[in-house]
Amino acid sequence: MAAGHGMQQGPMPLPGVQHVVAVGSGKGGVGKTTVAVNLAVALGKMGYKVGLVDADIYGPNVPMMLGVTRQPNIMDENRIEPILSHGVKFISVGLISPGDKPMVMRGPMLHQIIRQFLQQVVWGELDYLIVDLPPGTGDVVISLVQTVPLTGAVVVSTGSSVALQDARKALEMFHQVKVEVLGLIENMSQMKMPDGSLLDVFGAGGTERTAAQFGLAFLGAVDLDPKVRKGGDTGMPVALAGRGSELGGAFYEVADKVVAAADKISNEDVLEIS
Numbered sequence: 001m002a003a004g005h006g007m008q009q010g011p012m013p014l015p016g017v018q019h020v021v022a023v024g025s026g027k028g029g030v031g032k033t034t035v036a037v038n039l040a041v042a043l044g045k046m047g048y049k050v051g052l053v054d055a056d057i058y059g060p061n062v063p064m065m066l067g068v069t070r071q072p073n074i075m076d077e078n079r080i081e082p083i084l085s086h087g088v089k090f091i092s093v094g095l096i097s098p099g100d101k102p103m104v105m106r107g108p109m110l111h112q113i114i115r116q117f118l119q120q121v122v123w124g125e126l127d128y129l130i131v132d133l134p135p136g137t138g139d140v141v142i143s144l145v146q147t148v149p150l151t152g153a154v155v156v157s158t159g160s161s162v163a164l165q166d167a168r169k170a171l172e173m174f175h176q177v178k179v180e181v182l183g184l185i186e187n188m189s190q191m192k193m194p195d196g197s198l199l200d201v202f203g204a205g206g207t208e209r210t211a212a213q214f215g216l217a218f219l220g221a222v223d224l225d226p227k228v229r230k231g232g233d234t235g236m237p238v239a240l241a242g243r244g245s246e247l248g249g250a251f252y253e254v255a256d257k258v259v260a261a262a263d264k265i266s267n268e269d270v271l272e273i274s
């Protein structure tokens, strides 16, 4: 048998795609998709070419949060055209199997879908391909790292001890699969009350302390605010309001830090080669 025939290919860079950055958490519901979507929109507004893979096959929320549920075009040779919304090209199982019917499938099929989303989608030239991960530390990450080399991952948590307990597991998982963690984000950090006071719901500051314990960067804090939830529910992410906006601004600060970390990694690669 010819070498490599029928065998699993190792991770291969996607032609034209500069950086692949995964957004994970450990705990469910802490705001991965909200962060992934707003980070993608912010990067797009900053002038970068951005794609977003919804890798949450069982709970694909990206189409709703980006406000589009159109079926993507299937082109020649099963190439899939991504959907464009708010300057972000994206793909999701939610586009292919819309509505409330769950996708019921086994592990190998899930792996196939992740591969297809990366390799068969016509991404074109991208500076950043963001990958919104499902909760937990499971199969999808393995499929992802077997398919493409990642620039790194960002880990989302609230400040609560239980969310951080799971976030630490996610850090350990990324370590095991040799994905660099670019930093941690605290979502639903503080809530501004109508009288101007701050309500600390989930233990603000916990994520920054955890980042420091692990010697990792803290990428920023996003307030807990109903407008963030509403932006997601209506397909109008708060980052659309721009860098100067009260709620959207936080995602631009996160984006700045992600860009700086990704640039640093690119430069290190150049140094290693030369």
Ligand SMILES: Nc1ncnc2c1ncn2[C@@H]1O[C@H](COP(=O)(O)OP(=O)(O)OP(=O)(O)O)[C@@H](O)[C@H]1O
Residues within 6 Å of the ligand: 025, 027, 028, 029, 030, 031, 032, 033, 034, 035, 056, 059, 061, 133, 134, 135, 187, 188, 189, 222, 223, 224, 225, 226, 227, 228, 229, 230, 232, 233
């Ligand atoms: N900063 C925030 N302020 C208010 N609501 C928020 C904020 N971040 C996220 N939400 C809301 O909390 C809910 C969960 O967020 P999201 O879906 O982004 O989490 P997730 O980590 O992707 O969840 P899952 O683990 O199910 O994929 C959503 O309704 C979202 O709109």
Ligand SMILES: [Mg+2]
Residues within 6 Å of the ligand: 032, 033, 034, 056, 061, 132, 133, 134
């Ligand atoms: Mg999600």
